[in-house]
Each structure stands twice: as C-alpha cells, then as structure tokens.
Amino acid sequence: DSGVTQTPKHLITATGQRVTLRCSPRSGDLSVYWYQQSLDQGLQFLIQYYNGEERAKGNILERFSAQQFPDLHSELNLSSLELGDSALYFCASSASGQTYNEQFFGPGTRLTVL
Amino acid sequence: AQKVTQAQTEISVVEKEDVTLDCVYETRDTTYYLFWYKQPPSGELVFLIRRNSFDEQNEISGRYSWNFQKSTSSFNFTITASQVVDSAVYFCALRVESGSARQLTFGSGTQLTVLP
Numbered sequence: 001d002s003g004v005t006q007t008p009k010h011l012i013t014a015t016g017q018r019v020t021l022r023c024s025p026r027s028g029d030l031s032v033y034w035y036q037q038s039l040d041q042g043l044q045f046l047i048q049y050y051n052g053e054e055r056a057k058g059n060i061l062e063r064f065s066a067q068q069f070p071d072l073h074s075e076l077n078l079s080s081l082e083l084g085d086s087a088l089y090f091c092a093s094s095a096s097g098q099t100y101n102e103q104f105f106g107p108g109t110r111l112t113v114l
Numbered sequence: 115a116q117k118v119t120q121a122q123t124e125i126s127v128v129e130k131e132d133v134t135l136d137c138v139y140e141t142r143d144t145t146y147y148l149f150w151y152k153q154p155p156s157g158e159l160v161f162l163i164r165r166n167s168f169d170e171q172n173e174i175s176g177r178y179s180w181n182f183q184k185s186t187s188s189f190n191f192t193i194t195a196s197q198v199v200d201s202a203v204y205f206c207a208l209r210v211e212s213g214s215a216r217q218l219t220f221g222s223g224t225q226l227t228v229l230p
Contacts, residue, residue: 002158002160002161033217033218035218042220042222042223043205043220043223044220045217045218045219048217056217058217088157090159092159100147100164100166102149102161102164103161103218104161105151105158105159105160105161106158107156107157107158108157108158108159110157
C-alpha cells in the first residue's frame with residue numbers, strides 16, 4: 001500500500017458526460033501528479049500540482065482540468081467525455097516537486113466511457 | 115526531448131530462471147533520474163528503485179539487481195531465481211532536472227510472465 005488513495009476505483013459513464021476523480025496523497029507529500037494509462041498511448045503524464053499550485057503540464061486535453069485543495073487532495077475533472085478517454089487514471093504523490101523524489105502511485109481509477 | 119525504450123514487449127520464463135529486462139534512455143541533460151516501477155495484475159504501480167545520473171554503482175536488493183551504464187544509456191533490471199509472483203508489467207522511467215516540465219517519461223513496459 002503506497003499510502004495514496006484514489007476514488008472511485010471504477011467509473012462507467014457515457015459519452016458527453018463529465019466526471020471527477022479524486023486523489024489523496026501520502027501524508028506529508030506536497031506534490032500530486034496525474035497520469036493516464038491507455039493501451040495505445042501507454043503511461044502519460046497529465047499534470048502536476050505542488051502545494052496547491054499548478055507546477056507542470058503534460059499531454060492534458062483542454063477538456064480535462066485539475067486542482068489541488070488546501071488539504072492537499074486533488075481532483076481531476078474530465079468533461080465532454082469521448083470513447084477514447086477510457087483509460088486507467090493514476091494519481092501519484094511525492095514529498096516535494098523535486099526531480100529526484102520518487103513518486104508513489106495510487107491504485108488508479110478505471111474509467112470506461114460507453 | 116526525453117525518451118525511454120523498452121524493446122522487450124513480452125518475456126516468458128520458467129520459475130527459478132534469471133531474467134533481464136532492458137531499458138535504454140535518451141536525454142541531453144546531464145542530470146537525470148532513472149526509475150523502475152512494477153505493475154502487477156492488480157493494476158497499481160509499485161516503485162522499485164531510483165538511480166541518479168552521477169551514480170553508476172550497480173545495486174542489488176534481494177533477488178533484484180540493476181545495472182546502470184551511462185556509456186550505453188542503459189538501465190537494465192535483472193531478477194534472479196524468478197518466482198511466479200514476479201509476473202507483472204515492468205516500467206522503466208526517466209526524469210530530467212531541466213525544463214519546466216520535470217515529468218516522468220515512461221517506457222512502454224515489459225510484460226514478464228513467470229511460469230510455474
């Protein structure tokens with residue numbers, strides 16, 4: 001158990017809908033990262049937050065957004081969902097935003113868009 | 115841009131065999147960090163090891179060992195006396211010091227199956 005929690009574990013929804021994925025980092029970790037894992041794209045970095053502020057952006061679509069709250073939990077919002085958004089979404093946390101920090105991953109949220 | 119290549123898509127071995135998973139990386143940065151993660155069938159990503167670009171010492175942890183060679187830009191992972199529980203997808207990843215986006219760049223993963 002990495003100490004990172006994600007809810008829900010599974011999510012099934014329809015095209016055009018909007019969903020929110022939630023992540024709680026390990027106790028004491030200030031940085032949160034979101035990743036998408038799909039069969040065709042592999043594991044891709046989406047976005048990073050550090051202590052409430054956006055730190056880095058990867059291949060995140062404009063239909064997706066995220067935020068980190070004062071209690072350090074984070075939410076990833078996915079809107080106008082398409083079939084291709086079906087994937088496993090991971091949240092990871094690290095002690096700081098430093099490059100050398102290992103990231104600890106949550107169990108993931110499996111999103112299925114029908 | 116950074117790139118990680120794991121050329122072995124799938125490997126199958128019989129229990130107790132040794133197996134090496136290859137990882138080749140590309141970066142122009144002189145300061146970088148390499149990682150290995152394990153993804154068992156249950157789906158979570160488990161951190162295994164971190165290595166920085168200035169430390170080329172090989173590392174051994176139980177049945178696991180890692181061979182880092184800057185000359186060939188490789189960071190290979192060997193499992194000695196493999197066990198069925200080692201069956202998983204293994205990812206090699208790279209993170210560089212420079213740039214505004216210091217994200218993890220993952221390889222495509224190697225699916226290891228250990229047969230009893």
